[in-house]
Amino acid sequence: MNINNFGRDIKALRTKKNIGSRELSRLIGKAETYISQLERGLIKKPDYNTAYDIMKHLKFTDDTIEDFLYNFYQIKSPQRMKFDEEEIENWEEKRAVEIEEMLCKKSQNTETNQDHQACKFEADRLNITSKWMIELIQKLDEKNEEIKRELTFNIEKNAQTFESVIENLHSLITSMRKNRENFNFFVGIFKDDLSVLSEESKEKILKAVKEEVRKLNQNKEQI
Structure with a gap:
């Protein structure tokens, strides 16, 4: 079983329990055609709460639904999604520290403050996984x-x-x-793309900038 087979498996379970597609759609609070569309693959992946309601009305017990949906179809509960996000965040932070230490150790004898910043920047770049x-x-x-x-x-x-x-x-x-x-x-x-501005608009911007710089210079002279 996999996520692409969720609708097919629901149809087999529903048919076995002699529950009509329209009836099951109504039980989960959806339009009467929802289950039919799900079973035909028109709906690829229902949200967790909808999937949970479907399995519950197909007589699955509450304590088995979450693991069943995740293990067979990779449909994650909000709690599991939060846990996974925290795991990824913790891993990324740990990996960033490891990479930074590795890069910085190579130049620790000649490292200046500027070198350190470049080292950290490179570590951050290497830590990007997306x-x-x-x-x-x-x-x-x-x-x-x-x-x-x-x-x-x-x-x-x-x-x-x-x-x-x-x-x-x-x-x-x-x-x-x-x-x-x-x-x-x-x-x-x-x-914004400044190259599309008209000549008049460009002149206005240049004039405004020059005026601000002129005022600043005047203030400096007065001080």
Whole structure:
């Protein structure tokens, strides 16, 4: 038996106990066609409470239903799901510590504070187990490499113009780990696609930024 056979097995049990599909649907508080759809595979996986009610009305005892649903169909009760989540969380935390210790031991003789941060960051990356998260990071890494190539191209072609650009970009990005406000500002600016803005909108944004910087510089001079 497996999850794909749940509906088929329910039909066999129901037929054996001489309970109609419409009757069983009504007993569990569902539409009259629910059990029929479940048995025909139109409903792939009922929630735990529904599955529990079905098994109970098929005369399974309360103390056997939870283990039966999990062992045969991988339908988990809320308590079992919570337990599994805690187990995964505990394992991930333990694994993160182990990886961090392993990486940090290799460089403990020459480690600086910056090295330690890089070590911890790498440990966090290695601890990611979600397939979609790994794929997302790979995708972002590819875009990051493309950004580097474009910046390099512009630096080589417009070194003098890009000198202040790179200096200021470096200042903002390297401050984000310690300064949450700078992090939020950076994310807020680039969360939307600025390339689609009209020339007029871009001019307004540049004007607003320059005005704020001018005010800041004036305040510094007064102090």
